[in-house]
Amino acid sequence: MKTIAVIFGSRSAEHDISIVTALSAIIKPLEATKKYKIEAVYIAKDGSWYWDEKLKDIKLYQSGAIDEFMRKAPKVQLQFDNGLTLVKSSQFAGRKAYKKIDVVFPATHGTHGEDGELMGLLEMANVPYVGCDVPSSAVAMDKVLSKLQTQAYGIVSPKMKFFTKSEYSENVEGWLKAIKTDLKMPLFVKPARLGSSIGITRVENEKELVNAIEVALHYDEKALVEEAVANLIEVTVPIIGNDELIPASVEQPLPKDDGVFDFETKYMNQGKGGKKMSGGKAGAQGYSKIPADISKDLYDKSLETALGVYKAVGCQGIARIDLLIDSKAKKVYFNEINPLPGSLYNHNWRASGWSNVDLVTRLVDLAEERWNAKQKLTTTFSTNFLKQF
């Protein structure tokens, strides 16, 4: 039986969402396959790593008992031995517990995980892992880079300006003037590398713009300001695959009355009327229409754009592509890409005929296929270079 480590939590604003993704959307279905032994690896908000069966119980986090657990539990060490082995003190006579990992299933959202950092560590360990690799994760997590990258492949995204915190603070007036000159209100201001719609503000005037930039730069070192799409319909397309891509259904999230589909709408309010329409559960599973209520032409264009984005960014395993549609102009814009969608967007996959078990099993297979292909590459090169010294 293969051992899969599910890594979740991490130093991220989406720490709590990651716990739900790991426990409900990954660990439970993986255990239901009865094909794998699952090890839960939790990265606390302070960056410490823990590995324990108890970490599979959501009540541990809900009740706050996780603090007491962390006070007593030994932290995990990682051993790189042409693979990955988890190591922890067993608390008995100085003995240590070891667990060789066959596949890693990252379940971290946002910074220090979904952005490629964790994938870098797993690449170093040479262990198969699920999802996007280092460069695609890093690009996908950066809204600016992903737009620049996809533009090179002819994919359209809203007109934007972007800057770092220091660039902005050195020339506030200049940036505001440039935005006013080059972009048309209303605008969206976003932190460049944060997920789950955190820190995003829609602005109608300059005063709101200044505040919104401050909010965005509070969360990230880099922010972007982009034009809002008129006659907006937001859609999102989950995709899996390495070379052969499989899209789920085009899904239409239902925004709040102010038109913003933010963290509150996504995770706290069960969406807006979407529960009845999609028949989904609370939270991230109940706020949308599946399939999207759009014409066949727009549906097909959305799928085409999403698949193009996935390939342009170089994603592998799984990702979700968010698109903006101008319903009058019938134009589809790329908005952003999530290399690890919350709860794997399994509600959409289920609606598309993939059970939770089917989905996680396929993702593990994809991880192993990619790793096997990589093992065939030559990564060393013999030279006489050292003999010269």
Next chain:
Amino acid sequence: MKTLRAFLSYYSPKFPLYFAYMLQQVEYDPKKFHEWSGRLLRNTQTLQSVATRKRLVMTRRAKLLVLATYGFATIFIILYAWLVLVLDFRILALLIGILALPHVSRYFLEFTAYVAQNLIIAPEQKRMTEEAARIFADHTGVKIAVLGSYGKTTMKELLATILSQGKKVAATPGNMNVSTSHARFARSLKGDEDVLIVEFGEGEPGDIERMAQMFKPDYAIITGLAPNHLDYYPDLKAVAKDLLSIYDFVPADKVLVSGESKMLKDFLPKAAHVFTTGGTLGWKTSNIKPTIAGVTFDLNKAKSQFKLASGLLGRYQVAPLALVAALADKLGMSKSDIEAGMKKTAPFQHRMQPRLINGAWLIDDAYNGNLEGMQAGLKLLAELPAKRKWYVTPGLVDQGVETVRVHKELGKAIAESNPNIVVLMNNSARPIIEEAMLNEGFKNELRVETNPLDFYVQIEHLVASGDVLLMQNDWTDNYS
């Protein structure tokens, strides 16, 4: 290790609670309790494993039994301690005493249940049934008895739902179908009811006759015959004889018998009035359309036509539905009331009850415990459109000498229905079903689960939109 764990489990301070739970699950029948506890020891199961599905309900009787067992254990310890003090081989004697305690307590509990059954419960039951017989004899309402190896509760609920549209109806609650529950039902009557419906449950030879003597029904409906309770009936013929003894109490033209029950056909009198999917009492069905949302059909007789729609699942439901509609007409109900009453019929809990889970349809038929019902469910599964079809069952219990034949038939029916995935539980029935399925050419996926409850909680992760999963029968703790 397993044997050691099972052995040690009897020394939990909670052992009287587990014994009381077992006794409660077998309705305080000392014989069944004795059989179960013997099986538990032979199978080296832990005592704690008995209470997997339910928990002990602290009724007055349960409390008394638990207290009596703790009391007995305390007295046993005190007396034994005194005995040990006067013996030479004290350590050995002490060891024997400790080891014997839970098992001696078990026999004490069994003995207590036996004594209570014969000295307290039986005389009280006799008094209650005599009183109930007087109440039923004085009652002016139409009295309908519902009996059969399966489908009784469904039939009773259908009668109550449809007839209530135009009449004042009283029916025995839930699946209460023994004499004592009939007696409690009689006490609850106000006397102004138009129709009384009572479910007769056969558990041992003579049950139907005893119940008929008490209730004196005007009509009787026999829903079907299956080899159930063969631990108490010598064979299927004896079960049939018991059911058909109703003809001694009800005129033959008012005994309505299921013509869909293959096993019952061999035992029926020639002039029996049957109800089938084709119709009954001169009414004929047509235009039957089963879907996941229920079944619709027309019922025609001369110039009369009912257009009927029910929430019950499956073509096979048309036979009882048509009977109830025809009976309602016979009892003077209007067409509009019959059609409106029919619309109110919906699946009962755990009986072909559809539920939407993660976009998939799960048909919960966990209370289905007979072969014909399971075959009918499998036919519906074959008929329903689905991207992927699942079938889940642990098999059937209480089949006595018929066990092998029944499970072979079930395996054959599964293969004929040909679901994409079949999930069987790892129990005594599994090899028989599996062999029969494979012999019939089943080539799709077969999964075997060791823990049914684990599987049930994982279902939500296994299914997706477009799936239909039929789950039939669930073995209670005393059969697991």
